[in-house]
Amino acid sequence: MTETLLELMSAEFGIGQLELVRIVVTAPLRYKVFQIAKRSGGMRTIAQPSRELKAIQRFVMSRYLDHLPVHRAAAGYVVGRNILENAQVHRKNRVLLKLDFKDFFPSILVRDWEEYVIKNNLELSGYDRDALSKILFWGQRSGQPKCLSIGAPTSPMLSNILLFDLDERLSKVATNANVKYSRYADDITASGTQIEDLLRFESEIRQIVGSTSSPRLIFNDEKRGVFTPRLRRMVTGLVITPEGRVSLGRQRKRQISAMLHHASIGKITSDRMARLKGLLGFSIANEPDFVSHMRNKYGSETMDRVLRYQIPKRRKGPSTK
16 A cells, blocks of 8 residues: 555654644745845845754655756756756757746646646545645745745755746747757757747747746747847856867956966955855866866865865854843
């Protein structure tokens, strides 16, 4: 007999089923909500699940979501795929089309998951289906599950799962239009040799997305762009050069080199040192030849000191209790 979700979680966490029921019932409310500034302006709402809910979400992700299909065009938050591979899909094409979905995670609703469960005949009891909805979806300050949150570890994987059919349809349109298509979360990239092919692709997928009711997504036209080799062509933070290489980009390389110079002469703050360590990690993953060049230029001692740097722990202020 198949174990229920409560039985599995009780065995995993060593918690009684009654306590787990209490957590699950209140799960849509168990979020810390705050806002951060967007780079493009405005504010982004983050809903961070509580520690116990996050642990349950991670368990659900490994036990219930890992085996569900994700389309090959989905490049973000998939094991074995990364931003470098996403950029390389488009490196041989001269024209890029960039599109973006507006309010991506909050637009994916609990009803989209419930429809997916029914459509794909997932073997879940009525209670388990209801419990998973509560565990996976934020209530937007309500006790009822409503949408995916920016901050839950399950949201990226679940968004890819629920967009499988849409990715399949857009991929077929891309093939027929002689263009390449990939999606990194809310960021769509299409590339081709002729701008006319990309505009035809865009026209068709706008009709498809507009007529798709689950998930119900809309484009953020402020982020739309068409880019040729005369313009800087960026795909998920990486630059495609006119020669068809994927690069960190000249501006980012100059920034890293300048910061390494300051590190080599001991004139760099702790915050900048932490930032430099992150940039070098990004560079190692995406353009290791550049890192080798920096090591030759500034020396292994400087490079290793940056890469081994540990961010100092901030001292807590005096207790007010």
